[in-house]
Amino acid sequence: MTGRKLRPPAERDFRGAAHDQRVTARIGLWLGIAFGICFLTGLLSQLARAGSGWPTSPVDLYRVTQGAHVVAGVAAIPLLLAKLWSVYPKLFARPLVRSLPHAIERGSILVLSGAALFEVVTGLFNVAQNYVWGFGFPAAHHVAGWLAIGSVLVHVAVKLPVIRRGLTRGDGGERSAPPGGILTRRGFLRGTGLATGVAVVATAGAAVPLLRPVSPLSWRSDRGPQGVPVNRTARAAGVRAVDDSWRLTVVTPGGTRAFSLAELRALPQTSASLPIACVEGWNQSASWTGVPVADLLRLAGGAPGSPVRVRSLERRGAYRSSLLPGAHAADPATLLALRLGDEPLALDHGYPCRLIAPSRPGVTQTKWVTRLEVEPR
Amino acid sequence: MRAVFALAGVAALAWGGWLALEFALGARNWAQVLVWLVGAPLVHDLVVAPAVGLTGLAVARVVPVAWRAPVALGAALSGLLALLAVPLLWRPFGVATNPGLHDRDYVTGLAVALGVVWLGVAVAGLTAGVTAGLTGRGRREQ
Numbered sequence: 001m002t003g004r005k006l007r008p009p010a011e012r013d014f015r016g017a018a019h020d021q022r023v024t025a026r027i028g029l030w031l032g033i034a035f036g037i038c039f040l041t042g043l044l045s046q047l048a049r050a051g052s053g054w055p056t057s058p059v060d061l062y063r064v065t066q067g068a069h070v071v072a073g074v075a076a077i078p079l080l081l082a083k084l085w086s087v088y089p090k091l092f093a094r095p096l097v098r099s100l101p102h103a104i105e106r107g108s109i110l111v112l113s114g115a116a117l118f119e120v121v122t123g124l125f126n127v128a129q130n131y132v133w134g135f136g137f138p139a140a141h142h143v144a145g146w147l148a149i150g151s152v153l154v155h156v157a158v159k160l161p162v163i164r165r166g167l168t169r170g171d172g173g174e175r176s177a178p179p180g181g182i183l184t185r186r187g188f189l190r191g192t193g194l195a196t197g198v199a200v201v202a203t204a205g206a207a208v209p210l211l212r213p214v215s216p217l218s219w220r221s222d223r224g225p226q227g228v229p230v231n232r233t234a235r236a237a238g239v240r241a242v243d244d245s246w247r248l249t250v251v252t253p254g255g256t257r258a259f260s261l262a263e264l265r266a267l268p269q270t271s272a273s274l275p276i277a278c279v280e281g282w283n284q285s286a287s288w289t290g291v292p293v294a295d296l297l298r299l300a301g302g303a304p305g306s307p308v309r310v311r312s313l314e315r316r317g318a319y320r321s322s323l324l325p326g327a328h329a330a331d332p333a334t335l336l337a338l339r340l341g342d343e344p345l346a347l348d349h350g351y352p353c354r355l356i357a358p359s360r361p362g363v364t365q366t367k368w369v370t371r372l373e374v375e376p377r
Numbered sequence: 378m379r380a381v382f383a384l385a386g387v388a389a390l391a392w393g394g395w396l397a398l399e400f401a402l403g404a405r406n407w408a409q410v411l412v413w414l415v416g417a418p419l420v421h422d423l424v425v426a427p428a429v430g431l432t433g434l435a436v437a438r439v440v441p442v443a444w445r446a447p448v449a450l451g452a453a454l455s456g457l458l459a460l461l462a463v464p465l466l467w468r469p470f471g472v473a474t475n476p477g478l479h480d481r482d483y484v485t486g487l488a489v490a491l492g493v494v495w496l497g498v499a500v501a502g503l504t505a506g507v508t509a510g511l512t513g514r515g516r517r518e519q
Contacts, residue, residue: 077460088430114417128479130472131470131471134405160382187446191453199458233473
């Protein structure tokens, strides 16, 4: 026992090089870039889910933007933790509030750290399909994204002179860590860079197949049937293998027609190499064979170009139907796929037929399709 | 320049506030979002950051100089990997394992990753020890 009383720390107790403003400014810059990528690709994902206005080519567009979203989000985790550690001493600055602008600034930092942590934590749990919350993730993640980017921009505006000073002064130059510290400024920065690399490599196998062997925390594996992961099994969706009475009904303003599975198989088949690209960042390209949706619409008496409501055998769930935008419905690569690779679709992949369209989020590639309805343009 | 950032930021915050209001009026469980928004920084400031600080203090007191930086970095990387693994290992609210998704052996994966990290720490510590022994720097700093 030293006899010293325990007391909360004061700002001056933190003597590590991590708390130098040159370090804060640099990590803040990196974090700002990661958050910027997350924000922009997040908006693109919203646009892709909404459908209209999202382009049909390149076919890999959504896979790239969403992969970038998730990888940048993972990179933001160590950067955010390093940034918060760098400025943690300021939490203990006294007086708590010096003036009204100071109070507003401190308040804005609470919004900033709340929204930023909310985004990375909910994002990380969501890619693992681990829904620890009772709210709708896409809407909440979207709202907090705006709050995060807004408070980042305000924070940059407030701190700009400090950031400039921090960035223009060199980050190195010390011979050793400060007394009581462990790392030099450059050591802390390099450590943060290393941690960011480790976080990305440890998880990015989900989005980048090449990294999967060295990516122990990748949330996808190669074990899905026919080489493609399954996000919702037939069992979870309450769908059973269909019998001969199954029909695909195509409803257009010019007429309605029902197709049996044998009739669909007898129609001219098209093959396309298209990725399933999920909002969770994983993606898998595969060779799909089936009938172009545009052909089916024409056979039923319609003209492709209007949006098409695609309905599934699935009874419950937010994704039991999807709206195929007009441009995608008219694209000759948009298929009602009957085969994956050399085999009929596995039941978990949507047997007897599923929608597969270029450059669309996975949740909109409806499985177990039973009905196509042309909607008013 | 500052005005541009400030204006863009206030505009984004206003839009975010509007969306938040819409969300609160339309969604079930909106109050949970609030709990997460406030709870996350509290958990960070009261648990994560103090853990980092106390680990740093312990390393600075207990570990020989040449080993301090590698051990501190190894501890940080271990904590980071453990945090990244939480949603994969702790899944009371996770969906049933899907074929091809979150169906790998994450306990072994995490153990291997931690093994690689601490192997790196050992190599860095030993080579730093050799360097410090040659230059005598380590002793002076002690």
